[in-house]
Amino acid sequence: MISGSFSNLAWWQRGVVYQIYPRSFQDSNGDGIGDLPGIARRLDYLTWLGIDAIWLSPIFPSPMKDFGYDISNFLDIDPIFGTLADFDALVEDVHSRNLKIILDFVPNHTSDQHPWFQEARRDRRNPRRDWYIWRDPAPDGGPPNNWLSEFGGSAWEYDEATGQYYYHAFLKEQPDLNWRNPEVVRTMHDVLRFWFDRGVDGFRIDVLHHLIEDAQFRDNPLNPEFALGMRPSHALLRVHTVDQPEIQGIITGLRKVADEYPERVLIGEIHLPIERLVTYYGVELSGIHLPFNFNLIGAPWSAAIVREIIATYEAALPRGAWPNWVVGSHDTGRIASRVGANGARLAQMLLLTLRGTPTMYYGEELGMADVPIPAELVQDPFEKNVPGIGVGRDPSRTPMRWTGHNYGDFTTGRPWLPIGQNLAICNVESEAADPNSMLSLTRRLLRLRREEPALCIGDYQGLACDDQSITYLRSREGRRLLVMLNFSEGPHRLPLPAEMPKARLRLSSEANRKLQPVQDSIELHGVEGVVLEAA
Ligand code: GLC
Numbered sequence: 001m002i003s004g005s006f007s008n009l010a011w012w013q014r015g016v017v018y019q020i021y022p023r024s025f026q027d028s029n030g031d032g033i034g035d036l037p038g039i040a041r042r043l044d045y046l047t048w049l050g051i052d053a054i055w056l057s058p059i060f061p062s063p064m065k066d067f068g069y070d071i072s073n074f075l076d077i078d079p080i081f082g083t084l085a086d087f088d089a090l091v092e093d094v095h096s097r098n099l100k101i102i103l104d105f106v107p108n109h110t111s112d113q114h115p116w117f118q119e120a121r122r123d124r125r126n127p128r129r130d131w132y133i134w135r136d137p138a139p140d141g142g143p144p145n146n147w148l149s150e151f152g153g154s155a156w157e158y159d160e161a162t163g164q165y166y167y168h169a170f171l172k173e174q175p176d177l178n179w180r181n182p183e184v185v186r187t188m189h190d191v192l193r194f195w196f197d198r199g200v201d202g203f204r205i206d207v208l209h210h211l212i213e214d215a216q217f218r219d220n221p222l223n224p225e226f227a228l229g230m231r232p233s234h235a236l237l238r239v240h241t242v243d244q245p246e247i248q249g250i251i252t253g254l255r256k257v258a259d260e261y262p263e264r265v266l267i268g269e270i271h272l273p274i275e276r277l278v279t280y281y282g283v284e285l286s287g288i289h290l291p292f293n294f295n296l297i298g299a300p301w302s303a304a305i306v307r308e309i310i311a312t313y314e315a316a317l318p319r320g321a322w323p324n325w326v327v328g329s330h331d332t333g334r335i336a337s338r339v340g341a342n343g344a345r346l347a348q349m350l351l352l353t354l355r356g357t358p359t360m361y362y363g364e365e366l367g368m369a370d371v372p373i374p375a376e377l378v379q380d381p382f383e384k385n386v387p388g389i390g391v392g393r394d395p396s397r398t399p400m401r402w403t404g405h406n407y408g409d410f411t412t413g414r415p416w417l418p419i420g421q422n423l424a425i426c427n428v429e430s431e432a433a434d435p436n437s438m439l440s441l442t443r444r445l446l447r448l449r450r451e452e453p454a455l456c457i458g459d460y461q462g463l464a465c466d467d468q469s470i471t472y473l474r475s476r477e478g479r480r481l482l483v484m485l486n487f488s489e490g491p492h493r494l495p496l497p498a499e500m501p502k503a504r505l506r507l508s509s510e511a512n513r514k515l516q517p518v519q520d521s522i523e524l525h526g527v528e529g530v531v532l533e534a535a
Pocket of ligand 1: 066069070170206207330331
């Protein structure tokens, strides 16, 4: 349990967030799609694993064009996932286990089936018209400017009936809300309150940097580095469509709503360079508690680059800002496929020993890899719009693997996405029985974090090292832990730093490594990571 030296920090600083993609976690009714009663059934597992909070990707009513990120009612649960009663029961169950629950807030857009948009498109004078972003056609009848949709093609869709275009940063079925309209702002604030009142502990906010666009609708400039094979939206630099100055006022407003309740957290999905990302903490930290730090996701996997990312991020953080780390999500390829099975073990060590709140994507604790999806089974609209360049997100959204049989016991029906290879080895049941599995490593790391405030909330100090490895110290109240990660495939001898000439091994990524005393230097095996304490 949390000891005294943890107590002055908020739960979202001490804890580990676990992302659940609800469609793929546990099905309870045999329709092949995960649901809330399914999640409830797996809370024992999550408690056993040792995480602190679950974040659920959207569970609200939706035509599912973008699998829940196209919401047609912000104040209910989609029948695919269950009912409001199921949700309330889940919240109670989560809280009774001392866990927290975070929902996904999608403020940038609604579904085109949302009654607000249905009204808005009825006629130009409809009071809801201005809730969305409408423009007259260009003189040639084409779109009002050159803005592109993240999911391919123009970001403008022509509405025959009313003779104007509406803006959609994502699918045409996801029209953008107009955050310059005060009624939109008020209504969306009330959406947050609705769920906070039901006991939700926080929100992950979808594409926060997208909320406001240039008021003059100026064209975006061409991207001089654009090349074939890149996603089509990268043909332009998003100077006028993301990260506009007015966003700061909006995040302060969202934060004020969260602050009406005790100990709530806001986590922002923001894809921007580090120096812009950190501005989302807000002036004097009056903004988002945790602007998601995705820097490890896109980065080439080498010790030198990872070390540089950590140093740059740590240096850019505003005073008092709490860091956070992510290595995988429902929008990117799985870490085990990006950096290999051994690399993923090191990544797990990094995620759980760096300073700041880790967010772990479901299945990462098993080392789940991307599952190749045959063309006829593709579900992701992004892949359907822009085929063939590897933007598809289905491979990292495949069902959680509970056992080695029957679609991993994810469903009694047919799963909405294939289960993939290696099921017999890569599943909770088998890995729980194997002390050297990724699951066992993850549990050992999570336990160590609980035992050692230095690791969980202590200071971070990067230490000098070579091109093959990373070494850092975590310390708190006189307690110091040294983390050493060998990125190279071969054995690698590393000197202990002057600060800690004698040490004891606390944890190795290899379960069978003897926890012996170490003096002056330690030889790490290929792609091994260790945590040491001063002897
Ligand atoms: C975010 C979500 C992604 C979704 C997009 C549009 O990036 O993570 O899954 O498609 O926003 O809502």
